[in-house]
Structure formats: structure tokens, C-alpha cells
Amino acid sequence: MRSPRYALLFPGQGAQFPGMAERFHDRSPTVRDLFDTAERQTGLPLRQICFHTDRIDQARTDWNQPAVFLAGLAGWYALTEEWERRGVTNPPVCVAGHSLGHFTALAAAGALSTPDALELVRRRGELMHAASLASGGAMATLVGLAESTVARLVREADDRAVSVAAVNGPDQVVVSGADSAVEKVMDRALHAGAERVVRLAIALAAHSPLMASAAAQFAPLVSAAALREPRTPVLLNTTGHASRDVAEIRADLHRHMLAPVQWWRCLQTARDAGVELLVDGGPGRTLSKVMRRDLPAGAVHSLDHPRGAEALLP
Template sequence: MLGGLTSFGGTQNRTAMSKVAFLFPGQGSQKVGMGRSFYESFAEARALFERANALLGFPLSDLCFEGPEEVLKSTENAQPALYVTSYVAYRCLQSLCPRRPDAVAGHSVGEYAALAVAEVFSFEDGLRLVRRRGELMRDASRKRPGTMAALLGATLDMAREVCLAARDAGIVSVANVNGAGQIVISGEPAAVEKTAQLAKERGVKRVVPLAVSGGFHSPLMVEAGDALYNDIAAVPLRKPTIPIIANINARYIEQPIDIVSGLTMQVSGSVLWEPSMQRLVQDGFRIFIELGSGEVLTGLMKRIAPDVTALSAYDAQTLSKVAELLAHFVQSGVNE
């Protein structure tokens, strides 16, 4: 059996080594040149990029391959670029080894690639939603300016405490629980600055301001999430064919209605990445493969659970190595 798990949440009968999760990166992982190696090596990749170009009405492939970087990293462009590159990587991997993952997850906008892989919506519908999401978040950022910062060496409880203590300076909240002591805060600039100072006073090792254009995953994005709701609700949604962990609550998604509410809340809510990965590890997953651009999630996974295998497939060469690994499991029969 090469398909998904028999139950989305419980303990499974399959061996631990047979459980493979595919992960899809979020904004910040984009870089000029992303997807080019797939495009040059796989006909499937060329077809998907061309479909994306036609749907968007501009050459996304050129922007991914050539930049300029300033245009690529704009929220409304980075999000569809990451979505397409991640989905392309998945389809190329399937062409080399048709071993479906036992679960999928994506960080922030990466969750849309995970949903497309789980056949919740079509590639095209996912791309429309991601482009719309990026535009709404861009507009919200212009209307209510914000920023983000990473607290390195912080606990979640401490991060929440300093956010609460700094709220007299404005809106600030926990945006990402990335793992290994990395908590990202988000909100109005003055409040983020005060929170960072309080965190330093409480012993946080380092505060890293993030080069972002808004206070993503904070209450500053509520209006964007509310506007996106109607777009999500208008898309035909199906039950996932592969188990998928939701950012918003680190639980398995089972019904389309959960997807509508989850993606809506995700825009202004916290990305619970570490709890999501811990859930998969607890459920017996031991192989985690990041598909798309960069190796951010691979690095986080190695710190969250050092005993698991975490690999990245960000170009044709690394993709081939991952395909060889998956083919080994299929041939050795551990997936039966």
C-alpha cells in the first residue's frame, strides 16, 4: 500500500520507517532561480509553469528564474512563486517515484501547496487563492503597517508574556512557533520593538528583525483573512486524500469546512509549526522531505527532532536523491 494512512490521527500499524511526510516552505524561502532546475529537467515542470503564467497573466516563471529579487519577494508575487515551485517539485518527484506521502504539511502559504497535493482543490484554484491571499495581505500591510522579529532562545510562554506586557505600545502577538527556541512575533512596529526589548531583558539570546513588508499572522491581518474567506468558500473543496496537518491548530484536517475556517484564521493567527511537526513525530513519522525552494523547514526539523531523517529537494539533483530514497523503501517492501 503506497497511499495515505488508514486513519488521520491515530496510531498506525505501518512500520515507523515507512511513514513519510512531505513539507512545503513558506514566505521567506523564495529566491531568484527557484524552480529553474525543475523547468530545465522535467517536461511536467515546464507545463505547470506555463499553466501558471497563463492563469496569472504574467510570466511568473521569468520572475522565479531571473528576478529581480525586489519584485519576487513582494508578498503578492512571492506567495504564488512558492506555491507553484513547491507543487512542481512534488509532481516532478512523482514522475521519478510515484510513492505518495503518508502526510503533508506546509508553513503558512506552503499549506496551500500541501492542500493541492492532498487534492483538496485543483492546482489552478490553489494558485488563484494564493495570488489573492498575497494581494490582500499586501493591501492590509499598506493600510495597517507592521513588522516581524524572531526571538531566538525564547519559550512560547515567555514570548506570549512579553507580547502581553508590550501591548500598551500597540498590537503585537506570536506569529510563528517555528521550533528549537525560535518564536516569531508580529504587529505594529513600536509594539514589536518594545516586545523585543522586554524579551532581551528576560534572557532571550538574540532578536532578529525580519525583512518583511507587514505584520503577517497578527491581528493586523484580520481584514485580509475576512476578505479571503469568500474566495475560499467559492472554491470546490474535497476531503483530503492524504492526511494534512493544519497550521492553525496542529491537528489533522478532515472536512472541507475545516479548510475554509482554517485558511481564513491562518492569515491573522499563529503558525503552530513545531506542534505540527511534533504531532507527526508522535504518530510515527521518521522521514520528512521538504519540496520547493530552500532548506528552512529541513533545518527546523533537524532541531525539532534530531533523530528523524530530514531532506530537501530544491533542484533536479536533490530531487533525484530523494526519489532514490523513496524508491528504496518501495523496493524493500516496508510500505506494504
């Protein structure tokens, strides 16, 4: 019996929860070493943030991004350690990450070393946190409207102050921007027949023009990053295309903070490549819940589950 062809996927900011990655940490020496190294590198109490901090405090952007990155990588490290113990080799067909999760995917695929990816994530979190303190902002998920409809609502509201931040499915679109402009889009979405409109519990306008100053300061770090050809194709956030080309991956990172996340295109690319199972690498199952709305039953599997590794064993 062969194991399924799978894509390894990682969530972004908002996936945090108290206790994330703790069970991987408790059973895996490799994960404990990962936390030791990350705490020394960043100076952050990452065990405390991941294991013992409530979800509201975990949401602080400059803490959240290194913690969610580390928790996602911990699950992958624990899984590969278990495979090595069993003598199993089962690499993914491709990897991808949603927004912040893209950096976890790059590290998992070997396009960035773990220390280099963590340093980029740490600086990204600091810059985005500073931008949010300076300009505020909000994000909201609109369910039940096509991307074209949401794009029209954004233009009508003021597309200099609000923009499409992510396309998570054919009728799951996230908007981001100035608080008043996001509220206006939410109200118009309800009048346009949206099934559900949810303001995200985050004081941040990711993937919007309000991140322009953060993106400008992040750009030199992307230019200097020691990227290398990944072991497996990476699905690019801004296009949804699969790539192992270092120049393409770097160009995607330069656009990454301001452009919308084309998540639905990423999933379609994975399925077109013969992927049979989409594996949510965690932390948590936030990404699984987003994907299950638009995909067949059994197409999505969460690694952050007591028996998460078993679906990937031959």
C-alpha cells in the same frame, strides 16, 4: 529495503531565491506545463519572477506568494514524474505547509485543484500586499525563549498591536505586528535572555491583527473554495491536528490569516503518526534550517537538493 515513512512539508513566504524551481522546470515537461498554465491564469511572468528576479524584488507579497507556491509544487510534480518513470508509488503519511505553504500542501494532497489553489494564493497575496501598504508592519523571530515567555512579552508590549505569529519549535517563536510594538518585544526578549533575535526582511505583519481587513476580504473566497477530501491527511496550521475532513480544513483556512501557525504541533503530530522523515518540499531549504534546530540528525531531508529524490526511493 522499504522507503521511509515521510511527511511532505512546504515553506511559506521568505523561502524565495533567484533560480527557484528552475532545475525542475528544465528537466520536467510536467513542470513546464505547470508554469505555462499558471502564467496564463495569473497574468504574472512567473518564470521571470522565479528564475531571474533578485530576492528583494521576489519578496513583494503579491508576486512572492504565487511564485513560492508554484516553486514548491514544481518540486513535488518533478518527484512524482520521476517515480512514475521508475514505476514507484510512495505517497506521504501526511502533508503540511507553513503559512502560505499550507496552500501548496492542500494542492499536493488533492484537497484543492492546482488552479483553485493558485487563485486563492494570488488573491491572498494581493490582499496581504494591500494591507501591508496601508498599515506597514514587521515580523521577528525570537530564539531561545519558550512560547509562554514570548506571550507574556507580547502582552506587556501591547497585544492589540503585536501577536505571536508562529511557533516553529519549543523555543523558536515569531512575533508580528506594528513596527514599534515588534521592536519593543525584540528589546524585551533580549533582556529576558533570548539567544537570538532576528527581524525578518519583510514589510508585512502576517498572522497579526494588521491583517484583519485582508482576512475579511479573503473569507468569502474560502467559503466558496471547491475543497474536497484530500488523498492524505493534512496537518492544520492553526491547531496542528491531522484532518481529511473538508469542513475542518475550511474552518482552519478561515482562521488562517490571523491565527498563529502552530508548526511545532504539526511536527509533533507527524512524528506521533509514525513519520520517520520530514521532507522539506521547498523551494530552497529555509524550512529545513528551522526544523533542524529541534529535531534529531537525519530527521529532516530537503527535496530541493541535487539528489533530493533518492532518500525517498525504496
